[in-house]
Amino acid sequence: MILFLLFLILGIAVAISYFVGKNKFSPAKLFIALWLIAISISQLRLSPNESPWTIKFWIILLSFLAIFVIFFILFSKIFNKKIGKVTANNENPSKIFFVILILMTVASVIVNIYIFFKFGTLPILSSQPDSFRFVINRKLFGLWEYISLLPRLAIPFSVFYLLVFKPKKWVKAALIANIIAGFAVLSLYTSRLVIIFPILISYFSYLIYNLKAFNFRKLVSATVAVIVIVLIISVAIPAFRQSITYRDYNDPNAEKDPFTYISKLSGLKVPKELNFIVPIYIIPTFNLQAMMRAVDFYNGSNIYYGQYTLSTFNPGLKYIGAKFDVKIPFKDLFLPWWVTATYMFSWWADFWYLGILIAAGFLALVLSFVYSYATKKPNFFSIILFSYFSFVTIMTIYTNYFQRSELYIDLAVIIICALILRLRFYKQS
Numbered sequence: 001m002i003l004f005l006l007f008l009i010l011g012i013a014v015a016i017s018y019f020v021g022k023n024k025f026s027p028a029k030l031f032i033a034l035w036l037i038a039i040s041i042s043q044l045r046l047s048p049n050e051s052p053w054t055i056k057f058w059i060i061l062l063s064f065l066a067i068f069v070i071f072f073i074l075f076s077k078i079f080n081k082k083i084g085k086v087t088a089n090n091e092n093p094s095k096i097f098f099v100i101l102i103l104m105t106v107a108s109v110i111v112n113i114y115i116f117f118k119f120g121t122l123p124i125l126s127s128q129p130d131s132f133r134f135v136i137n138r139k140l141f142g143l144w145e146y147i148s149l150l151p152r153l154a155i156p157f158s159v160f161y162l163l164v165f166k167p168k169k170w171v172k173a174a175l176i177a178n179i180i181a182g183f184a185v186l187s188l189y190t191s192r193l194v195i196i197f198p199i200l201i202s203y204f205s206y207l208i209y210n211l212k213a214f215n216f217r218k219l220v221s222a223t224v225a226v227i228v229i230v231l232i233i234s235v236a237i238p239a240f241r242q243s244i245t246y247r248d249y250n251d252p253n254a255e256k257d258p259f260t261y262i263s264k265l266s267g268l269k270v271p272k273e274l275n276f277i278v279p280i281y282i283i284p285t286f287n288l289q290a291m292m293r294a295v296d297f298y299n300g301s302n303i304y305y306g307q308y309t310l311s312t313f314n315p316g317l318k319y320i321g322a323k324f325d326v327k328i329p330f331k332d333l334f335l336p337w338w339v340t341a342t343y344m345f346s347w348w349a350d351f352w353y354l355g356i357l358i359a360a361g362f363l364a365l366v367l368s369f370v371y372s373y374a375t376k377k378p379n380f381f382s383i384i385l386f387s388y389f390s391f392v393t394i395m396t397i398y399t400n401y402f403q404r405s406e407l408y409i410d411l412a413v414i415i416i417c418a419l420i421l422r423l424r425f426y427k428q429s
Contacts, residue, residue, distance in 0.1 A: 011036030038284035071364035151182030204387035343396035
């Protein structure tokens, strides 16, 4: 309980400094606050599947956080010198960009209609929404699957347009309709991540855009609203999926209590009326527990020397005969199938102790750059880039998002849209 309170207080203190301290909205503060709170929650050990952390794991984990902070400070000093300040220069928005935002959602709708006729259903209409999402993933060509979820980007892009350009009434109405239609499309996949992604990207865009015109009341209202919405989605979507998937053949009570199945599987010792916290609790705790198991499993003689990280690019590498075939012993390492092992896992599995240094340094490099760039030269590209990697920062407690191929496709789309928009709000001082 002492460790729980200690890390919780530290995490909350860093979280407060994220909003009101020096270097507001720094992704480094977001990262440290998130991990400290996750460490705190993990000390509750509400499940028999959770073992007390070893001294070795404590040292590795705290070293990782300390190295990250050191690297972030060093890189920030470099980028702050290299990236010059800018001054405002009002320019009109690109009409082409507005059309592209609408077309992104239209293309998504068309592809989802195609998916419906190809498979005869969609995840939200399926009798097994938990698994049908993965059926689409396996059987549908990657590009079509990506287009089907394009509102992930169209929504925050539309929010940026509304936030920055202050468009005419009909354009504003069209963009709001585009946002609503986008969320309707994303809801078809009954995925927390898919829906929360554009919400958080939009939220972080709002934060960094209003960095200079800081309004504490509006900030608090927006933050509370986003946290409540994200928590509701984090509970409601698993409840919906599991009440349908497991009510018929796994647990007859699943329709009344959709968290019965996952509660039993995780072994969480909480009152039945609090079962709804299970999906939220297991994300930080089970993932950190899995990382501790990975620390014990990989001893230096069985690491992958970068092959696991590079296997992310297998879809492209296979065409030149350089595919990396790495098989992770998930059953030996992880708890139930939904568990990953945080951002640290792939680096540890690839490079052992050196991986901790590389993981901390690489993340610090990326986050320090996007933060310096967005604060010094705020434009479409820098703001969306900052927002995107703020989301990636949140995901570090869950997985290494740099190992998801969609990250690189997303960045390509962001760059293309930035080039088309040619946004120049600011000119060099």
